[in-house]
Amino acid sequence: MKRAICIGIVMAVIIVATVSFAMMGKDVSLPKDWRSFIHAKSMVIPDKSHDLYGFHHIYVNKKGLDILKKGGKYPEGTIFIGAFYDVITEQDGSIHQGKKLFYVYMKKDKSAADTGGWRYAAFDADGKYLKKDVKKECYGCHAAVKDSDYIFTKFIE
Numbered sequence: 001m002k003r004a005i006c007i008g009i010v011m012a013v014i015i016v017a018t019v020s021f022a023m024m025g026k027d028v029s030l031p032k033d034w035r036s037f038i039h040a041k042s043m044v045i046p047d048k049s050h051d052l053y054g055f056h057h058i059y060v061n062k063k064g065l066d067i068l069k070k071g072g073k074y075p076e077g078t079i080f081i082g083a084f085y086d087v088i089t090e091q092d093g094s095i096h097q098g099k100k101l102f103y104v105y106m107k108k109d110k111s112a113a114d115t116g117g118w119r120y121a122a123f124d125a126d127g128k129y130l131k132k133d134v135k136k137e138c139y140g141c142h143a144a145v146k147d148s149d150y151i152f153t154k155f156i157e
């Protein structure tokens with residue numbers, strides 16, 4: 001009897017671990033069509049020692065556009081992509097977008113309750129998933145803009 005309970009517990013732990021692992025990886029891949037999302041804005045942080053160094057372009061899919069423009073809570077399935085590039089400063093003072101560095105990703109997903117209802121992810125320049133402690137490394141900073149549903153970007157016409 002005890003043995004059966006033990007086996008039962010072990011099985012339950014394995015199932016829970018498998019399901020949680022599957023949830024973690026759920027849907028987290030760089031959308032193939034991200035480049036056809038709507039460009040919301042760009043920003044350049046030329047200081048290499050800054051956490052957010054790079055030439056950034058921020059994109060939103062159609063689902064989130066309306067709220068990005070007028071404010072409020074984003075609908076399920078909204079996706080934001082930030083594409084980061086190197087900053088090349090020429091002698092003539094012009095600033096160019098260099099090679100791609102990485103991507104950041106947020107998808108509105110109510111199952112990601114412990115990170116404010118957004119699923120966070122990062123991908124390398126080739127679109128390969130980068131393992132991160134998203135609660136600490138992403139949500140920790142985005143929590144500062146809870147009032148705009150954790151989104152920093154303001155749409156620029």
Ligand code: HEC
Binds near residue numbers: 104105
């Ligand atoms: C130091 C604070 C900070 C950290 C840490 C951070 N972000 Fe951001 N994030 C920002 C800021 C500021 C912007 C706006 C950047 C811009 O306008 O170019 C931004 C923009 C974004 C956007 C576009 C939507 C928006 O909020 O404007 C996504 C997607 C994103 N970050 C995902 C991530 C992910 C994923 C991580 C973790 C790997 C992360 N961020 C870590 C501050 C941070």
